[in-house]
Each structure stands twice: as structure tokens, then as C-alpha cells.
Amino acid sequence: MIFSEQDLTALFVTLKLAGLSTIILLLIGTPIAWWLSRSRWRFKFFIEALVALPLVLPPTVLGFYLLLALGPNGPIGGLMDSLGWQPLAFTFTGLVIGSVFYSMPFVVQPLQNAFSNISNRSLEVAATLGASPLDRFFSVAVPMAKPGFITASVLGFAHTLGEFGVVLMIGGNIPGSTQVVSIAIYDHVEALQYSQAHWLSAGLLMLSFVMLLIVYGVNRRFSGAQK
Amino acid sequence: MIFSEQDLTALFVTLKLAGLSTIILLLIGTPIAWWLSRSRWRFKFFIEALVALPLVLPPTVLGFYLLLALGPNGPIGGLMDSLGWQPLAFTFTGLVIGSVFYSMPFVVQPLQNAFSNISNRSLEVAATLGASPLDRFFSVAVPMAKPGFITASVLGFAHTLGEFGVVLMIGGNIPGSTQVVSIAIYDHVEALQYSQAHWLSAGLLMLSFVMLLIVYGVNRRFSGAQK
């Protein structure tokens, strides 16, 4: 067996984290992107800049600030504490929140672009055919923005897989709960266990490549049938 | 003075790195994205998956492998050595190469989506008006894909600003040459000099926010004039 039990656990945690984060990213990012693409508010560009901002901080530093915020003395942690809730730092839930926060720009931006490219005409046609705004969104905007959703999901998922700094900071690298593959590889490298690092990296690459192939391949066949 | 001279040097190196990387990313990413958006090759999805792949590895791990590759025994380092070229590790050039490699998916994917949304009709019209493929590309495809270019540049630039792991691994943290702001902040955090870390983070955030505001604001005004 090339992979230790701990590595496999980390892999499992990673997939769970990436999958869950991607779903949440899409759920939160889609309405934001839709609003950004359709709004004519003068100060929209302010929000656009804000969405891209988490990108510019190194992940470890971002993680550090998230840690401060989530910690018992931080605003979020304090609030949760006073409500009698469990603190989020060093829990899987905390990781999901951190990943969502950090990967948001990668999901919002492709979606916003895809939505911007949908002509008003198509939405108007749908309206005259009796489709409510929500119906229009799901029956016209979403299918037309499909390439945007694929890009958003791939970037969001892959980025969470490779995500590292934030998770390291607010997760605490606790095996079985917050230790993800990227950290496990990093640990192997740090501990000079290069061959384990190689195997784990190769495994992660293979797995990701196969997943990406499936996503793009299925998409290709689907679009191909249309043309 | 809140910032040390070294911090300011790091800031300067960072901006130079991010700026240069973004330009190179756009120069390399644009033809790739264009090809991906127009090709009807059956196995295109293979390339698409490959482009997204660097994302899934943690940056530090990626940096580690880059370091191995750049070393005298690695494929790249060996090749350069036999050509009599200077090794790339611990040089600014090496950093640029690493950043370009790592940020490529963030540039190619939005561009590809933007290009895919350009109707064949527009290109056909341009052709009948006597525009050569290259002319069509610059006079029709590029202006129509403007939002994609903005997203690609913002993601590429911001991601290089926040880039960390790869730089950490192959940069060697040489002040004035390979020490960038993200590492400086990280060092402050690690060295428990939290207030310096706060100031530097805040400075980076402000600077980035202003830059993003300018990008999105100018874009808004420009698009606004069209509508």
C-alpha cells in the first residue's frame, strides 16, 4: 500500500471539503453574479472590486485574519460564543467557510461573464411567453450560462483541492477532521519524506485529471449533440 | 514610517512581478484560449483538463516540484545548464515563470469563455469585409471579449499578488529581487510581529482595492458610453 491510512483519510476529507465548498460557492455565487451582471447601479464596480479582493492576500495571511475573526476574541467567534454556538475555528465547518470565502472570486467572475453574455432579447422572449423572473433565470439564463458554470465549478473545486494556506491556518491540520491532502503532501515534503509526497501528489493529479476529463468530456459530448 | 524600507522594496518587487506575469499570461493565454474556443478537435477536452490541472496542487508543492525541475539535476535546469544559461532558481525570472505557470488557468478559462461567446456571424461579417484572420481577431474578437480580458487580468494579477507558495519555494526570499509582499507579511506573522503584518496587509489591500476600483470603474464608464 503506497498511501498511509492517514493519507487516505486526508483524501476523503479533501473531496468532502471541495465538493461541499463548490456547492455552497455556486449557491452563493450565482445570485451575486446574476445581480452583478444585470444591475445598473452606479456603484456596482465597488462590489465587483470587493469580490475580487480576497485574491490579493496570501492565503496563509487571509487564513490568519479568518483565524483572528473566528477565534474566541474575534468578532465572529465572539458573537457565536455569546449565542452559545460552537466556535468554528479548527472544525470542518470552519474550513468550509474559509474555502468558500477564499474561492469566491473564482466562481463569481466566470458566472458574471457568462450571465453578461446572455442577451436581453432571450429573457424578453421568455417573459412574453409567460415565464416569471425566476423561471426565466432557470429556463434561459442557467442553460445559456452553462460554460460559465462549468468553469466556475472547475475553478472552485480545483482551487479548493489545492487550497492550502487558509485551511492550514484555520483548520489546524487535525487528521480526520481538518487535515486535507494538500497539507498532507506539504507535511511529507517538510518532513523530507519525498517519496510519499511524490506518490500523494501523483495520486491527487491523476484523480483530478480524471475528474476534469469527465467534466470537459461530458460537456463536449453534450454541446456536440447540439451542433 | 509604518513600513520598513524592506517592506517597500518587497512591494515594488511584487508589483513588478504581478504586472509582468499578467502581461505574459495574457500573451500566452490568449492564443491558447482562442484555440480552445474555436477548435473542433475531438480531444480538445484533454487539453482543457490539462490547463486546469496546476490548480489542484497546493502551490508550495507545485513550487517544490518546480524547484526540483529547475535544479541542475532537473529537466529544465539540466537543459539550461547544457545550453550554458544561468540557472533560474532564486532569480526574478524564475519567479515570473513560476507565477505564469501557476496562474495560467485563471487567465485561460475566462478568456476561453469570452471567446466562445463571440458569434461566428460577427467573424464571418468581418471576413466578408476583407479582414484577415488576424485582423478579425484583433478588431472583432478582442474588443468583444473585453469583459473576459478584464476578468482574466484581474484574476491573474491578483492571484500573483497573493501568490505565495511557488514564490516561497523557488524564490529564496532575496530582498530586492525575489522577496515579495506576500512573503513579507507571512514572515511578520511567523515572527509574531503582528502589528507589522496588519499594516502591511492593510496597505496591500488598500492598494489592490484602489487598483480594482480603477479597473472596474473605467470599464463601467467605458461600457456605459456604449449603452
Place this chain on the structure above:
Amino acid sequence: TDDIKVAVASNFSSAIKEIAREFEVNSDHRVVLSPGSSGRHYAQIINGAPFDVFFSADSERPQRLEEEGVAMAHSRFTYAVGKLVVWSPNSDKVDAKGKVLNSDDFGYLAIANPRLSPYGRAAKQVLQNLGIWESLQSQMVRGENIAQTFQFVSSGNAALGFVAYTQVVDANAIIKGSFWEPPQSLYQPIAQQAVLLKRSEAAQALIAFVKSQEGQNIIAKYGYK
């Protein structure tokens, strides 16, 4: 059975793995290791990370934790003392006297960042005492920690580096490449200290095991003093 959550400096993670294995043989507790940088562990601990014991790469951070009342009072102790070597994977690069440092036929010299790592600080002291700290500035590359410094050298990108003795010695005490061990007089001892963060029986048992002869033997085997 309690899990003992241990935050441990990356450079000590191999050694503590073996210690934990031995410890678990005679105990029904389980040791859960979280290796990483000590600066990060410190930040996490003061923000409520659920660690029971902290094995730091230095003495400063445990001391601060103790002063701030986060760690158990009087639990701090030195579990290992690191040895610094100048190393090259090239078997005839480093001479037994370390004269190579005075020559100028090497490219980069890798050291750990003196601000972050006790090994880096020690390396700086050695170079200062040799009077070549300033003159070598332009050839110096800094790793964030001692592991990264080792990678710079082992990958061949840096010709020489100040690394930990533990990194270059294997289980059979054979050293690949060439090295020079600077005399102790040139740098302050690299004391790696640990503190207890929670007053748990299990954690105290682990610490007792580390302090025991059996534990110390394992540590010595990994190249610490």
C-alpha cells in the same frame, strides 16, 4: 482512551512519530500529530486551537505562551537541542574546516530565515562570528524554515546550506555528501522546547515518556543532542 492532540514543529515530526508509536504500545491513548511551522502553531494556540501539547522549534514561543498564561505554568522543558551543519550533497564540496565558506567558488548559500527559525539565527551567528555575514549577503538565499532550506540545497539549486544535522543523517548514522559541523562556540544552543497546554493526564504521560530515557534515545537517534 483520550486522543492527545500534539502540535509539533515540522523538523521534529519524524522523531515524534516514532516516539508516539512507542508510547502507544504501552498506553491506551492515541497521539494525533499536527506538524507545521511554530509561528503558525503559536497563532493558532492563542486563538483557541485544541492542542494538548506543543513541541516548538524554538524556546521563544513556548516561553511567550507560558508568560501569557496560555500554557500550563512550569510545564516548559527542552526536549531536544539541534545541531547545525554546513552541508552539500556533493561529497567533496565541504571540507572538514568549513574553509569553503571563505572561498568564492560556490553559488548560493542557503540558510533558514534568521527571524523565523532558530537554525537560521544560529547560522547567522556562525557567519557573524566568522566575520563573513556581510560579504556573503549577495549569495544568500533564505528558506522559511529549515526543511525548505534543506530542499534548496538537496535539489542542487543552492550549493551549500546551513541545515540541521538531523536532516542529513540517516537511520544508520551515514551522511550523504560532505559537511562541516561548526563548533558550539560559534552559536547559541538551539534549544527546542515543549509546553503543556491542557492539564490532561494523557498529555502528561506523553511528556513523561519524552523525558524518559527511552524517549531521549529515540531523539538522539534522529541526530539531536
Place this chain on the structure above:
Amino acid sequence: MSIQVRFDLQQSNFRLNIDLAIAGKGVTAIFGPSGCGKTTLLRAIAGLERIDNGYLSVGDQIWQDANQFLAPHKRSVGYVFQEPSLFDHLSVHRNIEYGLKRAQFKDDSGAIDQAIELLDIGHLGARMPNQLSGGEQQRVAIARALAAKPKLLLLDEPLAALDETLKAEILPYLESLHRDLDIPVLYVSHSRQEVARLADQLLLLDSGEVTAYGKVADLFSSVHLPLAHQSDAETIFEATVADYDAEFGLTTLDFPGGHFFAVAKPLAIGTKVRLQVLARDVSITLDHQQDTSILNIFPVTIDELLNKDDVQMTARLMAGSTPLLSKVTRKSAQALDLKKGDVVYAQVKTVALLT
């Protein structure tokens, strides 16, 4: 029931300013030069163009007033846009289904199947829009708009991209549709033929203002409107089927000024129909001529001579109470010495039955 429209919109150089009650029955043709605001008007009625301070009611439903603005999807309109606007991501079949599914009330009468057959798009069901020709796209768009079973049809040049044979098939269908379903239709067209054929009312727009609104018959023969002066001026009036001669396939049609023979399908005696007579098809003679292939000849009084100085004059003739326009050259008018009040014979070569 009627459609009350009041809109005032300023848009850079263009101002749409309309305050009108449009008949809530039959087809209202909207006619006017390019850029006069036809599309804008339809869009405002569909709720796609939001014009503040406007007012719009259809029948007893208020769609827009000072207090409310009914969202487009709550207005039961079928809109065929000027450019074919199919959903690119859906097949032909699913495009049509899109409207069908969202229809406010279902019907299983197979009306939509009939529409598909008539529009000759049945074989295209599985295709994507980018695999259709221009005319095919337009036909699918018509079917889709009908599928939603609207209460009001807005058609923006729906037949412009179609050939005459297809037009000739679709026009009667659209006609029958508005008669059978009794939904009002606003129909933008540039073709007088189509308008004459299909429309009950005519709305003339110019530079965003209504220049005339009324019955097609009245407007087409009104000498005060440019319509009567154009080279394809025409008269439209009502008549009743009086007889059908099976041998020669000719229908006799009575109208207040006499009767016409027309080539038409057999119709029940007593059926009311509309007749279209082009001014250029009406010639004037002083005597009732014999031995001519022209079947329709009857006495008329010259009511008015228009454009007296033009090479081509327009004569407004009265056949009893029915006006008829006729084009004559000034030379002929002078040769025959035509004057207001003269009784002459009108020869009508062709008469078209519109409904």
C-alpha cells in the same frame, strides 16, 4: 372591449407620443416608415419597454397606470419579434414547448399541431435554431408565440422573410386565427397587400405620432392621407355574397353601388366579405363598352379629382355610396374631359376578396 394606450417616451432624438383607444377586436395593422416607432410601441404594450406615466388597459384589465405596472410575464401576449429570436439552446420542438408549457390555460384542441402543420415546420422538430434558414426560424417563432395561447397577439413583420407562396398560406391562417379565437392582433407590416388582406383597423405612425387611425377601408380611400396618393392606392369596402356561378367559378357580390364578379371560393349566400380594388385597376370610359374581357363595369359619378397637376391623377368615384379610387393619366383625363360631377363608367379589371 378596447385597448387604451397612452405613452409618452423621449429617447434621444426620438419621441413616441401616443394616446389612443385601439379596437379590442380584429387585426390592427401598424404602418409607417422605418424608425417611426412601431417596434417601440409593441414593446411598450408587452411591458418590455417601461414608459413612466404611461397608461395601458386591455379590455377590463389595467396593465399599466400611475400605480401599477404589470410585469411582462403576467401580460398574456404572444409576441413575434422583428428578428427571429429563438432560444439558441433549445431545439425547435422545445422552443415551441416552452410557450406551450407556460400557457395560462391549456387546450387540447390540437390547435398548435395545426399551426405547426400550416407553418410547415413539423419536420424541423429536432433541429437546433442555428440549423434553420431565416424563414424557418421566423415560422417557428410564430408557432411558439401561438403556443402560449395569448390574449393579445403582437406581430412585428412576421412574414417579411417568407416567400409569397408561404405567405399566401399563412395569411389566411392568421386571419382565421383571430376570427376563431377572437384575440386582438397588432400587426406591423410594410406591405400594403398584407395590410389590406388582413387588417380591420389601420394605425398610421410617423415619427412616433399617430397620423391616422381607423377602419382600413376608410383610411385607404381617404384622400387626405398619403395612402390614397401613392401609386398603389386602393379602395376597400364591404359587400355581400349574392350568387355563385358554379360553371365559371364566379361569385356575384352586392355592394351599395352595384355588383361585382369576383373569382373566389364558393361562399354561402349572404356572407359579408371585404373587397379590395386597386386604383390602378380602375379605368374610366364614357360609354358602357362591349366585347371586353373586363367583367365589372358600372356607372359612377366623379366625386373629386386629385393631384390635378400630376402626370397621374387620382379620381375619386362614387358608385352609389361607395367610393372607388381610380388612377388616370392627365392626358386621358383631358382627352375624356373628366370633370367633377360627370357620370362615367368604371371598368374594374380585378377585384380581390379579402375575407
Place this chain on the structure above:
Amino acid sequence: MSIQVRFDLQQSNFRLNIDLAIAGKGVTAIFGPSGCGKTTLLRAIAGLERIDNGYLSVGDQIWQDANQFLAPHKRSVGYVFQEPSLFDHLSVHRNIEYGLKRAQFKDDSGAIDQAIELLDIGHLGARMPNQLSGGEQQRVAIARALAAKPKLLLLDEPLAALDETLKAEILPYLESLHRDLDIPVLYVSHSRQEVARLADQLLLLDSGEVTAYGKVADLFSSVHLPLAHQSDAETIFEATVADYDAEFGLTTLDFPGGHFFAVAKPLAIGTKVRLQVLARDVSITLDHQQDTSILNIFPVTIDELLNKDDVQMTARLMAGSTPLLSKVTRKSAQALDLKKGDVVYAQVKTVALLT
């Protein structure tokens, strides 16, 4: 010079199969039902549809054969697409400039300014395409195609979205254009009026096959083609300006079978023109009638009677060597006892000068 076309394309249910030499001068109208392949043909000629094993030469240039395929941008064509296809990211002015800049040879004759004025789009220069009405977009597209100074014009229903007044202004302009610049034009249209007016040759397409190709005049009066049987059958023939009566504004036109009076602008004596006579405008009398407003009456011989069993028959009359089609009801034919070989009088109410 001619345009040699040989294409064979199978596309799901549709097959385009053409092997033809199209005249390299004048306007060739392409006429056929929706979905018959008109657009596909134009696209193939422009090089946008790549059909393997095809052959295409324009004049002495080979654009496509077994060995080469000239890229679309190297073919000097001006293409007005069926849907308005402006560049959305460029203003009207810059859309036109786009073609102008890339023209293979410059001219400073101000021809493009003239086009802009005629198309009435001068005031739209600064607007973006989404701020234009449908007809305005189409007009800008025409100006843009002309700006590139093409050697071959491909027009896919360019006037479909325009009102008659505008059409009436643009048509003569397009006419003059192909005469002045001497560039061949392929013109897709659904309107017989436009075709009759504009075209020299006619290409009839059906289901991807050429059903007829030839001079408009020949095809319109050819009794073997469906064109002659439709309700708007017509005859087209050449005539020479013989006289102009300034007083009445009437032009006398000589043709092999007699002469016509027509309403037209003054033309130099001797000018060759084309006349269009609709079959429905021609009536038959046994005697030469007097006191009628109809100016054009002359003796003809009945050459053939078609569709004898229909309610409406078509008579092919010979005025000297010139054929004329006439629509008569069977009733009239019987009443007048028309037979092949009879000499009768043709009354022509209206004659249109085409060029």
C-alpha cells in the same frame, strides 16, 4: 466574364446541388421558397460555407477548385446578411468605417457619402447598433457592405425590413450602383416586384436545385414555369424611348409590337429600357375601344390559352414578336369566344418602366 458555380452539399435532409454559369454582369435575382438553399448558396460563394469538391470562379479568378480555396477575406465580396449583423461593439459610423478601411482600393469619389445619404442613416452615426430600429440596422449593413467596394455584391433580402417608400428610394440606387460600378449582384428576394424591377437574370431554386435560370423577361413569360401561372404573372420586355411629351409627362416607348405610353421621368430618346406589364393589367377586347382612360391599346394575336379549365385563364398574346400575358376569366373568354390565332385588342392599363 461569368460566375461559374458548382457545388454539391449534403446537410442532413437538405442537398444543395448546383452546376451553373451565372452571368457576370447585372443583377441576378435568386428566387425560391423558404429553406430552398438561397442563403446557403450565397454563403458558399462568399467562402463562408466550405463545400468540398466544389468549383467557383468569378471572371478570370478561380476562388475554389480541387486544389485551392480562397479565404473569405480575400474574396472581394460585399455581403448583406439576412439578419442585420452589425458589430455590436462599434457605433454606426465605425461599422461603416470597418469596411471602408479594408477596401482593396480606395476611392475618394464620395460614393459612400452618397450611399449614406440615400439610405438616410447620416444622423445615426454616433449610435450603437442596439439603439437602432430593425430597418435602420439593415440600412447600415447595406452601407457597410458597399463601403468595402466589393467586386461582387451578395444581398440576402436586404430590403425585407423596409417600408415601401424607402424601398422605392433604395431600389433605384442599387440599380444605378450595379450599372455605374459594373459589379455583378446576386440578390435574394421574395418579392416579384423587386425582382422584376431590379434583376437582369433570374435564378429559380427549389429544394437546393436550380429549376430555371435565364433572363428575367424570358422566365417571367415562360408558360412552362410556375411563374406565369401565378396570380401576379407578368411580362417583361425591352423597349426604346421614342418620344417624350412634356405637357402630359408621358413617354412614348417603341417595342417590336407597337408602342406604349408610360409615366416616367424624361429620358434621352433612344434609351433602352425595360417594361413590366402585369398579366392582370392586360384586358382583351374584340374592337379597338374609344373614350377610355386606358392609353395603351394595340392589336395582338392569341398565341396560346393556358389553364383552360381554371376560373382564371392565362392568355399568351403576341404583339408582333413580343409576348404579353393576360389574365381573363373563363367566363369572359367564353363570352368573347377567344381562340388561338384570333386577332384581338390588348388594353394595358399600367406599364412600369423598370430601368
